[in-house]
Amino acid sequence: MFREKLRKEIEIIKSNGLYRFFREKNDGVLDFSSNDYLCLSKHPKVVEAVKEGLKYGVGSTGSRLTSGNINHQRLEGKIAEFKEVERSLVYSSGYATNVGVISALCKKGDLILSDKLNHASIIDGCRLSKADVLIYNHCDVEHLVNLIEENWKKYNNLFIITDGVFSMDGDVAPLRDLKKIADEFNAILIVDDAHGTGVLGNGRGTLKHLNLKPSDNIIQIGTLSKAIGGLGGFVCGIEEVVEYLINTSRSFIYSTSLPPCIVEGCIKAFEIIEKTDIVKKLQKNIKTANRIFKENGFIEEDNITPIYPFIFKEKTVLIAEHLIKNNIFCVGIRYPTVPRGSERIRVSINVGHKKEDFEVLCERIRDVYQ
Numbered sequence: 250m251f252r253e254k255l256r257k258e259i260e261i262i263k264s265n266g267l268y269r270f271f272r273e274k275n276d277g278v279l280d281f282s283s284n285d286y287l288c289l290s291k292h293p294k295v296v297e298a299v300k301e302g303l304k305y306g307v308g309s310t311g312s313r314l315t316s317g318n319i320n321h322q323r324l325e326g327k328i329a330e331f332k333e334v335e336r337s338l339v340y341s342s343g344y345a346t347n348v349g350v351i352s353a354l355c356k357k358g359d360l361i362l363s364d365k366l367n368h369a370s371i372i373d374g375c376r377l378s379k380a381d382v383l384i385y386n387h388c389d390v391e392h393l394v395n396l397i398e399e400n401w402k403k404y405n406n407l408f409i410i411t412d413g414v415f416s417m418d419g420d421v422a423p424l425r426d427l428k429k430i431a432d433e434f435n436a437i438l439i440v441d442d443a444h445g446t447g448v449l450g451n452g453r454g455t456l457k458h459l460n461l462k463p464s465d466n467i468i469q470i471g472t473l474s475k476a477i478g479g480l481g482g483f484v485c486g487i488e489e490v491v492e493y494l495i496n497t498s499r500s501f502i503y504s505t506s507l508p509p510c511i512v513e514g515c516i517k518a519f520e521i522i523e524k525t526d527i528v529k530k531l532q533k534n535i536k537t538a539n540r541i542f543k544e545n546g547f548i549e550e551d552n553i554t555p556i557y558p559f560i561f562k563e564k565t566v567l568i569a570e571h572l573i574k575n576n577i578f579c580v581g582i583r584y585p586t587v588p589r590g591s592e593r594i595r596v597s598i599n600v601g602h603k604k605e606d607f608e609v610l611c612e613r614i615r616d617v618y619q
């Protein structure tokens with residue numbers, strides 16, 4: 250009976266064109282889908298550090314508050330230094346970080362103002378919190394101010410939450426304006442810099458890129474699974490935020506901590522970002538891609554991040570299939586991940602791509618899209 254019910258629902262998903270399924274990524278494909286912007290997941294020094302870390306065993310064996318506090322504080326020290334903040338706390342994923350931080354800090358009687366295009370993990374964190382939530386139009390500072398002016402008197406605390414770099418569009422949040430608004434209305438600004446860390450501000454993130462100094466009312470979140478090339482998430486900011494989260498954040502307290510070998514790999518990845526010109530190389534690649542993608546008419550403006558939305562709407566699936574048949578891995582993104590009418594190929598470039606790779610991508614798209 251239950252099986253039948255689910256089958257029917259799956260049929261509805263299929264008939265709406267929204268069916269999701271796995272694709273295997275073969276070795277040797279030209280990969281424009283991964284978030285491994287600095288190719289650190291396969292960097293020999295990172296791989297070596299992970300192997301070294303196996304001396305601690307494969308798993309961490311418990312939550313950080315039980316048996317699972319191994320080398321994690323060393324990574325947290327590194328992140329705090331890297332982000333120039335007082336303290337950081339590592340979670341088992343970026344998803345768990347957003348859900349755990351937002352649900353712990355934002356309470357009944359508080360108001361969250363969340364950008365319309367924020368990542369699903371922020372949305373789920375907001376849902377799990379007991380705070381009221383208002384959505385402001387994407388990067389629309391005026392709309393945000395209007396919502397605050399209409400509502401702030403009714404609430405104890407205000408939280409403005411935004412991606413630093415938006416995961417599906419690659420654009421950058423107006424953090425300087427958001428910080429000013431946060432200061433004016435005594436709000437806390439939470440920035441999920443999953444796609445800015447390792448990419449902007451010489452790798453330090455979107456705040457650094459915009460010359461914004463960390464301050465008491467800014468909380469930064471990030472992942473270790475994208476430019477850092479590993480797994481996990483982190484939150485960083487003032488000492489008291491971290492101490493409070495250790496004591497209240499359920500996805501931190503009630504979940505096994507990261508494998509210690511991954512922790513070693515992530516520490517090495519941060520060192521590589523600090524000591525080499527890998528981020529500059531990525532930025533150089535972004536400039537090359539900008540030129541080629543513009544010549545082909547796929548973008549109009551220069552990007553500063555490695556995420557390029559090529560909006561092909563209803564042609565998206567056809568183009569994605571054609572690319573895969575031609576050994577180019579570049580997935581189509583559909584509703585509900587992005588709004589209807591903005592279905593796209595999400596092209597993400599990395600430090601390992603060559604000029605010719607960008608050209609081949611454009612040629613293969615042109616086979617089916619004029």
Ligand SMILES: Cc1ncc(COP(=O)(O)O)c(C=O)c1O
Nearest residue numbers: 342343344368370416443472474
């Ligand atoms: C903006 C943003 N935040 C959080 C996450 C979740 O991070 P993780 O994959 O480490 O769970 C993602 C990943 O898709 C993301 O794009």
